Amino acid sequence: AQKITQTQPGMFVQEKEAVTLDCTYDTSDPSYGLFWYKQPSSGEMIFLIYQGSYDQQNATEGRYSLNFQKARKSANLVISASQLGDSAMYFCAMREGNRGGADGLTFGKGTHLIIQP
């Protein structure tokens, strides 16, 4: 079963608008971390924001915020005031805390975001 689900393969958004990228996850581990990464066409994975399963508040990093709804197992990324440079592939990822401490990230399939002028 898929652990990370991103239901939007592609999105077109007008510049300066806010955009929400959806992510739902599945885990029985009470301790986990959720991450969002941006991957431009150059290929580098850029870390954007982190949300821990025990965090009481939604994470924010500049124009990025994470809408964390634990009961629904969703961790949507919100980008405020989108810019042309935000055009990229966006991946939601999870890391479970109790897998013996030796694991990597599980990624969703990604959302290709295109910002239009």
Added chain:
Amino acid sequence: DTEVTQTPKHLVMGMTNKKSLKCEQHMGHRAMYWYKQKAKKPPELMFVYSYEKLSINESVPSRFSPECPNSSLLNLHLHALQPEDSALYLCASSQDMGGGRNSEQFFGPGTRLTVL
């Protein structure tokens, strides 16, 4: 220094060649990773090193051989690859393991590998 470097950026090799990918970080991170990413797909974990010891091998074929000479360096030795191994190979490092704060992984720019 807050970056992960990878060399080479591009590599073209034949199926009988032996080559190596190199990754380096100077952030004092205890864990390093190799991922493989095919076009239009998410990265897939290949290897995890924690404190210079291999802790996961995700059923990767033996034609891929990782090596961690020290806490800052990670190599991926390639031998007798197949055309389907052509992909972007990403290296990453993290301070901590698990899902807590400081477990975020920082990625290098990747090596684009083409196997002819």
